[in-house]
Every structure is written in C-alpha cells, then in structure tokens.
Amino acid sequence: MERRVLVTGASSGIGEATALAFARSGATVGICARRADRLADVLERCRAHAPASRMWEIDLADLDGLDAFAARAIDELGGLDVLVNNAGVPKRRMVRTMTPADAEAVMRINYLSPVRLTLAVLPGMLDRGAGHVVNVSSMGAHMVAFGTGAYAASKAALEMFTEAMYLELVGSGVQAHLLVPGSTSTEFSIPREGNDPPLPSGGEPVAPEMVADAVLGCLDTDELVTYATERDAATSAAKAADPNAFVARMREALRALGR
Numbered sequence: 001m002e003r004r005v006l007v008t009g010a011s012s013g014i015g016e017a018t019a020l021a022f023a024r025s026g027a028t029v030g031i032c033a034r035r036a037d038r039l040a041d042v043l044e045r046c047r048a049h050a051p052a053s054r055m056w057e058i059d060l061a062d063l064d065g066l067d068a069f070a071a072r073a074i075d076e077l078g079g080l081d082v083l084v085n086n087a088g089v090p091k092r093r094m095v096r097t098m099t100p101a102d103a104e105a106v107m108r109i110n111y112l113s114p115v116r117l118t119l120a121v122l123p124g125m126l127d128r129g130a131g132h133v134v135n136v137s138s139m140g141a142h143m144v145a146f147g148t149g150a151y152a153a154s155k156a157a158l159e160m161f162t163e164a165m166y167l168e169l170v171g172s173g174v175q176a177h178l179l180v181p182g183s184t185s186t187e188f189s190i191p192r193e194g195n196d197p198p199l200p201s202g203g204e205p206v207a208p209e210m211v212a213d214a215v216l217g218c219l220d221t222d223e224l225v226t227y228a229t230e231r232d233a234a235t236s237a238a239k240a241a242d243p244n245a246f247v248a249r250m251r252e253a254l255r256a257l258g259r
C-alpha cells in the first residue's frame with residue numbers, strides 16, 4: 001500500500017524537496033504552507049508522480065485551527081501514514097535586544113505548532129497501530145546558540161518532545177523520528193528583516209535534496225536521531241562529549257571575530 005504523507009512548510013527548501021522525494025517514491029503527498037502560489041507549483045510537480053496529491057494554504061501559527069486542518073487533511077488523503085513537521089521560522093536575534101514577542105512567535109511556529117499537529121494526527125495512527133512522525137530540528141540545538149537563542153530553544157523543545165514520543169510510543173506501531181539538517185541551501189540562510197546578521201557559515205551548505213533523502217531514509221530505521229550529513233553528526237558528538245570545552249572554544253572564536 002502506498003504511503004500517505006503530510007509535509008508542512010512545503011512551498012520551498014527542505015519541505016519542497018521532501019514532498020517531491022516522497023511523490024517520486026510513489027507516496028500520495030499532502031503539502032501545506034502560507035504561500036499558495038509557490039505551493040501550487042510544488043503540487044503540480046508532485047502530481048506528475050503522485051496524481052492524488054493535495055495542497056492546503058494555511059497559517060500554522062493559528063494553533064486553534066490545527067485540529068480542523070488535520071481532520072481535513074486526513075479525510076482528503078484517505079488516511080495518514082507519515083507526518084513531516086518541517087515548517088519553521090528562523091530568528092537571529094541577540095538576547096540583549098530580543099523581545100518577548102520574538103521568543104513567543106518563534107516558539108509558536110517551531111514548537112507549539114508541530115506539537116499540536118502531532119497530537120491531532122496521533123490518535124488515528126495509534127488506532128491503526130502504524131505511522132511515522134518526523135520532526136525536523138536544526139544544528140542550532142546541537143552546536144551553539146550565539147545570536148539564535150530563541151530559535152535554538154524552540155528546536156531543543158521540539159527535540160525533547162520527540163524523544164518523549166520515541167520512548168512512550170514503543171510497541172504502538174507508531175515511530176517518532178528526529179531529523180537534524182545542518183547548513184542547507186534554502187531561504188533560511190537569506191538575511192531577513194527583524195533578524196541580526198548571520199555568523200560566517202561553518203561549512204559548505206548542502207542541497208535540500210540531500211536532507212530530503214535523509215528524511216525518507218530515517219523511516220527505515222529504529223533510531224531516534226538522523227543527521228543529514230556525517231559532518232553534522234560529528235559536530236554534535238563533539239559537543240556532547242565535552243559541552244564546556246566545546247562552548248569555550250566557540251567563545252574564543254567569537255572573541256577573535258570581535259563578537
């Protein structure tokens with residue numbers, strides 16, 4: 001039986017690449033985002049491989065509307081086998097100038113929205129005894145949070161929620177996955193209004209298609225965390241081995257940059 005997949009934030013970047021990769025694999029894909037014009041283009045390309053694919057224009061920051069949206073998506077897709085919580089917003093803002101509104105807006109989209117959507121689709125997956133929830137995180141929760149405190153915190157919260165799911169759903173047939181992309185060639189890397197300038201890149205960004213391949217690949221594993229690249233896995237392991245030393249080195253590097 002072909003998979004029925006819902007990918008959020010699918011109008012560009014990792015979400016777009018993931019939706020297309022699922023469609024090419026034979027899955028029926030549901031995609032959602034705020035930008036209907038961009039979403040329609042992605043849908044057309046998905047339908048070249050999976051004609052029954054669907055799209056919905058939605059603002060995922062409207063938390064109270066997510067139960068109804070989930071019910072509609074499940075109904076129109078004929079069920080849901082995989083949820084990919086990819087939608088997110090970047091936020092580069094130093095804590096000295098960060099506002100409560102900055103922190104709350106990022107947490108709403110990057111943490112509360114995927115949690116609410118997951119809780120809306122989970123009962124159906126549990127009833128069937130099968131399903132996958134893939135939460136897309138960030139190396140911001142595994143490396144340093146300089147200038148990205150609100151963003152990294154939102155992703156760290158999502159990671160802990162995913163870990164809880166992974167443990168608590170054992171034996172249910174529903175699997176939780178954490179996908180950690182590193183620097184990726186997407187709109188996230190473009191300077192935005194309301195954001196501080198980014199730090200120099202820690203390495204050459206990878207194509208979103210590579211991250212999409214990792215998303216599909218993680219469904220065939222029983223592991224909690226999948227990194228998009230070996231470089232990111234190594235960086236995360238280095239910090240986890242000695243967080244104090246890792247952050248101290250980064251502190252010195254930032255001082256050298258005059259930050």
